[in-house]
Amino acid sequence: MATKASKTAARLMISPAVILLLMWMIVPLAMTVYFSLLRYNLLMPGMESWAGFENYQYFFSDPAFTSALVNTLLLVGGVLFVSVVGGVLIALLLDQDFWGQGIVRLLVLAPFFVMPTVSALVWKNMFMNPVNGIFAWLFKSVGLQPFDFLTAAPLMSIIGIVSWQWLPFASLILLTAMQSLDSEQLEAAEMDGAPPLKRFWFIILPHLSRAITVVILIETIFLLSVFAEILVTTNGGPGTATTNLTFLVYVQSLLQFDVGLGSAGGVVAIILANIVAIFLMRMIGKNLDA
Amino acid sequence: MARAITPRRKAITTVIAWTIGLLIFFPIFWTVLTSFKTEAEAVATPPRFLMFDWTLENYATVQERSNYFRHFWNSVVISLGSTVIGLIIAIPAAWAMAFVPGKRTKDVLMWMLSTKMLPPVGVLVPLYLLFRDTGLLDTRTGLVIVLTLINLPIIIWMLYTYFREIPGEILEAARMDGATLRSEILYVLTPMAVPGIASTLLLNVILAWNEAFWTLNLTAANAAPLTAFIASYSSPEGLFYAKLSAASTMAIAPILILGWFSQKQLVRGLTFGAVK
Known part of the structure; x- marks a missing residue:
């Protein structure tokens, strides 16, 4: 039983967090929306004027926007595909009984803790470099031409790098979910003669479906904002081949100083992220009741 | 089995x-x-x-040429600072929501989570300008503020899922014995909450250490933590693989070790309790 006094105390205890987050959410957000309606370039101070939806028109008619949107979707989709399919396979494997389980789990998890700039630069220079990289050496040693990953297939290369960082996350979460599966159910199915593939399809996969959804939603939130990996490897290029929405807004606002246009892009990014967020929030909200 | x-x-x-x-x-x-x-x-x-x-x-060269330890120290200050401040704000909030839940507690929690869904690039421009005008650009204080705010929802959520597992009967028993709110928190709750707080701290330090959007965009030379320092190796200069590797090794080693210790809590923290 909560008394009246404790309720008041509780409110006081929650309020700092609520006020801070409210400010954090409303102030910059309102400013972004406001800027997006202005003609506002940092190179021309004092020349701000009302623009209405002009920035949005520019933004949407900019060919860079279309390619940024496509790149964003490919990047998110590609990494999700690798990390979910790979994650399920790795979780299945690590759930088996073998020697050194704990150590292998640590090895698989490790890339998740590597900061984005380090992993991007290590992959770019020490693996994908067409002259000195390990891949170039591997290609040559089997008699193939070395492949210049970041020039010939830049987006694929970035998808590869980012997947390496997120595969461990998916594996760990799916493994955790796998371990809560009732093994008696599997044994019963085995006794009834269900082959491994059927056991996987009808028992394991449905059990994992919830965890897979969570992985997809959370990774999407982070993957929509991939930035550092692009900045240090390709800088968005060649051309706009690896420019995603986040990077495009960065270029427009901090490199071309077009605050209005950059803000319009920011608003578009917020709307995109919100579509994903709604689904994620529903899942988590349901869990809160349970 | x-x-x-x-x-x-x-x-x-x-x-x-x-x-x-x-x-x-x-x-x-x-x-x-x-x-x-x-x-x-x-x-x-x-x-x-x-x-x-x-x-x-290589380790000596990296330190000599670019004062590596200043950036390392920036990373330490920024990640620990933002985590500790975040905990100070979050512990009372999570405690109140877990033990004195009201009708709207769930809504508040979900709303807090929704702030985390805001893509950073959506508020990059105003924040950059605000920081420029208030002199917070390229300062550790500025980064601590931003990282505290972006990770606050995760801290509150993680603490909340831990606190919720503390049986309420114990608190009631303490109250029956005449414990005040203060002593309830100090002597009953705190000891039971320490493991949860510790793992929240650990996970948040890891997240803040590796954060690479705000740290890259809001710092230049002075306050640059390791994420930004390592990014300076993106323009090649002669032979630099060994130096890049030495700088990288020092940047990831401490966090890798912390991360390996916290792998169990990681799942809970990153899925907001949706997968246990």
Whole structure:
């Protein structure tokens, strides 16, 4: 039983967090929306004027926007595909009984803790470099031409790098979910003669479906904002081949100083992220009741 | 588990699992190894595995040329500072929501989570301008403020899921014995909450240490933490693989070790309790 006094105390205890987050959410957000309606370039101070939806028109008619949107979707989709399919396979494997389980789990998890700039630069220079990289050496040693990953297939290369960082996350979460599966159910199915593939399809996969959804939603939130990996490897290029929405807004606002246009892009990014967020929030909200 | 597993099958699984584990880990292993090579050996073909002259000179060079430890210290201050401040704000909030839930507690929690869904690029422009006008650009204070705010929802959520598991009966018993709110928090709750708080701290330090959007955009030379410092290696300058590796090794080693300790809490923290 909560008394009246404790309720008041509780409110006081929650309020700092609520006020801070409210400010954090409303102030910059309102400013972004406001800027997006202005003609506002940092190179021309004092020349701000009302623009209405002009920035949005520019933004949407900019060919860079279309390619940024496509790149964003490919990047998110590609990494999700690798990390979910790979994650399920790795979780299945690590759930088996073998020697050194704990150590292998640590090895698989490790890339998740590597900061984005380090992993991007290590992959770019020490693996994908067409002259000195390990891949170039591997290609040559089997008699193939070395492949210049970041020039010939830049987006694929970035998808590869980012997947390496997120595969461990998916594996760990799916493994955790796998371990809560009732093994008696599997044994019963085995006794009834269900082959491994059927056991996987009808028992394991449905059990994992919830965890897979969570992985997809959370990774999407982070993957929509991939930035550092692009900045240090390709800088968005060649051309706009690896420019995603986040990077495009960065270029427009901090490199071309077009605050209005950059803000319009920011608003578009917020709307995109919100579509994903709604689904994620529903899942988590349901869990809160349970 | 009652199922018997044949030694043969176990041996095969062991080989496959270790192969995959080592392949995934290989880039990290290779980075650490390269950091002990000379620049010439770092690009040698075929790659040198263990037969090379081990050297520590890269570590010395990295420190000498760019004052590595200042950036390391920036990372420490920023990640620890934002985490500790976040905890100070979050602990009372999470405590109140877990033990004195009201009608709207769930809505408040969900709303807090929704702030985390805001893509950083959506507020990049105003924040950059605000920071420029208030002189917070390229300061550790500025980054601590931003990182505290972006990770606050995760801290509150994680603490909340831990606090909720503390049985309420214990608190009631304490109240029956005449404990005040203050002593309830100090002597009953705190000892039970310490493990949860510790793992929240750990996970949040990791997240803040590796944060690479705000740290790259809001810092230049002074307040740059390791994420931004390492990014300066993106413009190649002669032979630099060994130096890059040494700088990288020092940047990831502490967090890798912390991360390995916190792998269990990681799942809970990153899925907001949706997967346990």
